[in-house]
Amino acid sequence: MALLNVDAGEADHAGVARVKTRLVAIFAALDVEADLVFCSGAELKPLAEKALAKAKAGEIDAVVVGGGDGSIRAVAGVLAESGVPLGILPLGTLNHFAKDLGIPMDLEAAAAILAAGEVRNIDLAEVNGESFINNSSIGIYPYIVVDRERRRRRHKLAKWIAMIPAFLRLLRHFPRRRLSICTEDWSRPYRTPCLFIGNNDYGMEFFTLGRRERLDRGELSVHVVKQRHPFGFFWMICRMCFGHVSRERDLESFRLHDFEVRAKVSRLPVALDGEVEIMHPTLHYLSRPAALRVIAPAAA
Numbered sequence: 001m002a003l004l005n006v007d008a009g010e011a012d013h014a015g016v017a018r019v020k021t022r023l024v025a026i027f028a029a030l031d032v033e034a035d036l037v038f039c040s041g042a043e044l045k046p047l048a049e050k051a052l053a054k055a056k057a058g059e060i061d062a063v064v065v066g067g068g069d070g071s072i073r074a075v076a077g078v079l080a081e082s083g084v085p086l087g088i089l090p091l092g093t094l095n096h097f098a099k100d101l102g103i104p105m106d107l108e109a110a111a112a113i114l115a116a117g118e119v120r121n122i123d124l125a126e127v128n129g130e131s132f133i134n135n136s137s138i139g140i141y142p143y144i145v146v147d148r149e150r151r152r153r154r155h156k157l158a159k160w161i162a163m164i165p166a167f168l169r170l171l172r173h174f175p176r177r178r179l180s181i182c183t184e185d186w187s188r189p190y191r192t193p194c195l196f197i198g199n200n201d202y203g204m205e206f207f208t209l210g211r212r213e214r215l216d217r218g219e220l221s222v223h224v225v226k227q228r229h230p231f232g233f234f235w236m237i238c239r240m241c242f243g244h245v246s247r248e249r250d251l252e253s254f255r256l257h258d259f260e261v262r263a264k265v266s267r268l269p270v271a272l273d274g275e276v277e278i279m280h281p282t283l284h285y286l287s288r289p290a291a292l293r294v295i296a297p298a299a300a
């Protein structure tokens with residue numbers, strides 16, 4: 001069963017009818033039987049739960065999701081620890097997770113990966129019971145996302161266009177959060193504009209920036225931004241784009257399996273794979289090794 005998000009970038013841009021016609025032809029050429037279900041983002045989770053029940057009953061072999069990282073996150077959280085394979089059709093705007101798995105962005109090539117049926121076990125991460133596949137963050141990014149989506153709804157802007165004024169507004173109203181990172185062995189207080197938690201380690205060099213070489217190390221990569229002022233933060237971003245980020249000057253980093261984030265507030269905006277949830281501290285982050293089976297090329 002393939003659950004396809006009608007609000008995903010490709011479906012929204014090309015039109016649902018065109019995407020459906022193309023996918024029907026692709027799967028027919030591969031001699032793959034696929035039940036295509038087009039749905040909204042809000043319907044993904046309940047439909048994934050129904051698909052999981054069918055898979056456990058032996059009626060289907062796998063659950064495929066067509067969309068971006070947010071769509072994949074919704075379905076992955078349902079399939080976690082079930083043993084049912086998750087297939088991916090990259091229909092989103094950025095498709096970070098699919099790229100890290102080595103899945104081609106071309107739909108024909110991605111469908112061929114599904115037909116080959118090679119399955120890998122990879123890690124999930126979670127915070128307070130909410131799964132995420134790529135990363136989570138507190139501070140700057142959640143504010144940018146909320147402002148970006150408000151501008152998109154109001155002015156009908158593309159995601160990248162809306163991101164520019166949202167980022168500029170952020171530099172004028174620069175947030176700094178008082179947080180504590182706590183493990184079983186230590187606790188450290190911070191005042192930071194951004195706390196970033198990756199599901200496994202993210203590259204910080206020019207050719208690996210924002211990408212992960214491995215998704216199966218069972219660890220969280222935690223980065224605390226040290227730059228507390230807008231100008232310093234802006235130049236840190238510029239240096240990161242050219243692979244010149246300084247871990248001593250710009251970031252304090254850890255690799256952990258689980259930890260807590262404590263804050264003296266009752267509500268905290270938290271970004272999960274590009275979507276924002278309002279959570280109530282204390283936040284408990286946890287790596288879930290090999291919790292998800294995915295249909296993808298073998299890891300390099």
